[in-house]
Amino acid sequence: MSILHAIVLGIVQGLTEFLPISSSGHLVIVPWLFGWNDFETAATARAFDTALHLGTLIAVLIYLRQDLIIYVSQGVQLVFNRKKPATQAGRRAWLLVLSAVPAGIVGAAFEDKITEKLGSPALISVSLIIFGVVLIWADRRATARNYLQTVDSLTMRNALVIGAAQVLALNPGTSRSGITITAARLSGYSRDAAARLSFLMSVPIISGAVVFKLAKLVRDGIPDGLLTPMLVGIVVAGVSGWLAMWSMIRLVRTKTFAPYVVYRCLIGAGVLIAVTTGFR
Numbered sequence: 188m189s190i191l192h193a194i195v196l197g198i199v200q201g202l203t204e205f206l207p208i209s210s211s212g213h214l215v216i217v218p219w220l221f222g223w224n225d226f227e228t229a230a231t232a233r234a235f236d237t238a239l240h241l242g243t244l245i246a247v248l249i250y251l252r253q254d255l256i257i258y259v260s261q262g263v264q265l266v267f268n269r270k271k272p273a274t275q276a277g278r279r280a281w282l283l284v285l286s287a288v289p290a291g292i293v294g295a296a297f298e299d300k301i302t303e304k305l306g307s308p309a310l311i312s313v314s315l316i317i318f319g320v321v322l323i324w325a326d327r328r329a330t331a332r333n334y335l336q337t338v339d340s341l342t343m344r345n346a347l348v349i350g351a352a353q354v355l356a357l358n359p360g361t362s363r364s365g366i367t368i369t370a371a372r373l374s375g376y377s378r379d380a381a382a383r384l385s386f387l388m389s390v391p392i393i394s395g396a397v398v399f400k401l402a403k404l405v406r407d408g409i410p411d412g413l414l415t416p417m418l419v420g421i422v423v424a425g426v427s428g429w430l431a432m433w434s435m436i437r438l439v440r441t442k443t444f445a446p447y448v449v450y451r452c453l454i455g456a457g458v459l460i461a462v463t464t465g466f467r
Contacts, residue, residue, distance in 0.1 A: 188416040189416075192218075193415075193416035196217065196239065197419065197423025200239040200243060200427075201243055201424040202428070204363075204428055205247070205389070205432045206447060207444060208447055208454075209315060209361060209451075210362075210363075211356075211359035211360070212359045216311060216458060220461070222467075228410070231410045233403060234404055234409055235413065235420060237401060237403075238416075238420040238424075239420050239421070240396055240397050241421050241424075242420060242423065242424025244394060246424070246426070246427075246428030246429040246432070247390055251387060258387075261276040262276075262284075265277035265280070265281065282342075283346070283388055284391050285346050285347065285350065286346045286347070286349055286388045287350060287392040289347070290392055293357060301357050305359055306359045308461075309462045310360065311360035311458065312360065312457075312459045313360070313459070314359070314361050315454055316451060316452050318362060319365070319448040319452055320452075322368065322444055322448055323443070323445055323448040325372045325373045326443055328373070329375070329378075334372065335377045336375040336380060338376075338383050338387070340376075341384070348370055348374055349367050349371050349374060349384065350388065352366045353388070364389070367384065368381045368382060368385050368444070378440070378444070379439055379440055381439075382435055383436070
């Protein structure tokens with residue numbers, strides 16, 4: 188695998204993991220569009236995918252470090268020091284963990300079938316368009332109803348609802364970030380809170396995925412010649428992931444999610460045209 192390809196895919200992973208435009212979909216579309224064939228075996232593809240997810244995990248841990256320090260300390264206290272009264276931060280910490288359970292179970296149980304049946308460029312393009320339209324509809328509906336709940340108001344019901352929505356993101360093209368923001372907006376949260384919830388909920392789900400993938404990587408070993416591209420992918424995905432979170436929070440405080448939806452629809456339409464005309 189070339190270093191250039193590692194850099195490009197690292198940027199793609201970092202930006203699209205946290206922006207509501209689908210990382211899994213873009214990681215299929217970009218190599219398909221340029222005719223790249225970097226992975227000779229499934230093990231090689233899994234190893235590099237692990238590196239990219241590790242990079243984005245590092246990015247979100249750094250970006251949310253102040254919140255996470257509080258959540259982890261209060262969450263641990265809630266379990267191991269019951270003499271102290273439970274705090275709201277401690278309860279929210281475990282609600283964030285709970286939100287990862289539905290997608291974690293479905294992803295682990297149906298990983299092979301998802302890989303085999305989903306992820307074609309045509310299906311990804313349709314998913315980009317459909318779930319992009321759903322996102323803008325949910326955002327406008329929430330704005331009309333003046334939904335302004337903050338992260339502090341997270342309930343078990345909302346954690347489960349938004350967490351269940353993440354199951355849909357197992358389909359490449361849906362976007363984990365996009366579907367959690369959609370569900371959060373429909374559940375009553377402000378744009379800023381919906382984006383922050385999406386970032387916070389990414390921590391347990393990405394952590395679980397990274398641990399799961401790292402276990403396989405330890406078992407299989409790093410394929411020959413892939414160590415340097417993996418390290419490059421980790422760094423690039425981490426930096427671009429941090430920039431994606433920073434930029435989206437700044438944008439949604441004053442603007443809507445419409446730019447991301449327009450982008451999704453344009454990319455989706457472009458891929459459909461490429462498929463139907465035989466360009467790719």
